[in-house]
Amino acid sequence: MSETISPTFTFVKDGVYYFSRRIPKELLRHYSSPRIAYSLRTRSAKIADARARKAADQLDDYWFHLRSRDAELPGKHMLRMGTATVAGSPASPDAIMSSFVLLSEAVEIYLGQKGKGRPATFHRAAERARGYVIEACGDKQLDVYTKADANAFRDALIARGLAGSSLTRVFGTVRAVTNFAASEQGLTLNNPFAGVYYDRTAGVSDRNAVPSETLRVVQSKCREIDDDLRWLVSLVSDTGLRLAEAAGLTKDDIVRHDDGSLTVRVREHPWRRLKTKGSEREVPLEGEARWAAERIVGQQGPSHFAFPRYNKTANTNANAASAALNKWMKEYVPRGCTMHGFRHSMRDRLRAVECPADVVDQIGGWQTEGVGHGYGSGYPLSVLRKWMKEAT
Incomplete structure (x- = not known):
């Protein structure tokens, strides 16, 4: 040819x-x-x-x-109702x-x-x-x-x-x-796709937590540059939010309470769904996350989005945010550290101050094991804020 x-x-x-x-x-x-x-x-x-x-x-x-x-079964009109199956029991054509x-x-x-x-x-x-x-x-x-x-x-x-x-x-x-x-369909199936062996670790790269000394460097650079991209980094760095959760926020999702404290409400939006039902939560804003939130709600413009550049279409473009921010961070963080590493480091920081595991799970939107954890409405914001202040 x-x-x-x-x-x-x-x-x-x-x-x-x-x-x-x-x-x-x-x-x-x-x-x-x-x-x-x-x-x-x-x-x-x-x-x-x-x-x-x-x-x-x-x-x-x-x-x-x-x-x-969707075509008619050839000869279906000739099938006798009650035709015997192999086992000898009657069955309809559909059966x-x-x-x-x-x-x-x-x-x-x-x-x-x-x-x-x-x-x-x-x-x-x-x-x-x-x-x-x-x-x-x-x-x-x-x-x-x-x-x-x-x-x-x-x-x-x-x-x-x-x-x-x-x-x-x-x-x-x-x-x-x-x-x-x-x-x-009422079938008994010995599923051949169960129990298939393969190396579950093959090609899987470790997601490293951002070290504390690196965290401070990155947060300092964010203050120095002071733009919407760095606000997004700062917000994630001191909350442990998933990047998509943060990128899809609106200004109304940042709430100022009567005592002057700030929280961010992570909830599902038409343009950005949440990973799990447990991901819906309210997280106190402390440290650099509070600074970023103040900058976000203070920005001028007609958009109600916290980060308009990543919400120009029907869906939040978290992939674009990830690519841009990981590229910028590469100069300041160890090899293997990405934006997702802030989520890992937040969990480590909460552990370091001996925060109870179920409080950590509520802050990060992680699933807590056990039937009992499905009851009640969780810890009050005052308890969450106490631990977030200690961790930041």
Whole structure:
């Protein structure tokens, strides 16, 4: 094949071949985009042709399945109600077909029931996991997948470069989908995706706490530069807020109380969801976090956001904030320290002043183990403020 002519279903960008195929109009409801496009990771037309043809064949098979799902079962009118099953008990046509649950159908069952009211990330995780499994093992009935399929799936994820922590998340999603769908369909399933071995630490980098001496240097630089980016750093550094939580705040989330103290209310917003239900909390502002909060509420402008630059679209752009701030901090912090390290260091600082563990969890929005901790409304702000003052 000539290197100057792109194979079918491909295009070239910067010398690299990409697969590209438009979704058939009648199947668009199953997809979040009208076109499938991804890198084939090769500069060779011959290799690209082989990979593209394989991908196209897989799509043709899958699309045939999607088209046939809503079609009338051939000969269904000839089925006798009460036809005996293998075990000898009567079953309806629907019951006869109930064991034929494909993974693609299982995901729709799962999202249809458990996806209600859940964030888009929940849906994307299930859909992404489905794509990974189908690409590695095909779209099969749940009771047809084998341990060999699960191991092949693991190897495919590793070949993609996923870290051990990412593998854990993907496998967890696949197990949840298959177990839930099997339960909904009344199937007994020995889940082959359970108990698959892989190195959970592979490719996982340590998230180091920011050392106390480094913390003071960074906070001093924030005061010196005194702009919205440094206010965000200071706010996170003395509260332990997740960066996304802080970046998505409004000015109204910073509350001044009658005694002159300040707190920040971490709550869910349409533009920024919270990681867990326990993440919703109120945190006293002490030290540099209080300084940053005063600067935020005192800024002029029409925006009600605390950090307008990261809230220009429908969703808070926490990734942009992370990239910009980590790049700036690199000059002042040890290797391996990032913005997330402030969250680790806050927990260490609270431990150092012998703060009770459940108070630490309430301040940081961490899950506290034990049934009893689910009762009551938590510690009052005065108790939280006492420990925050000691830690800062």
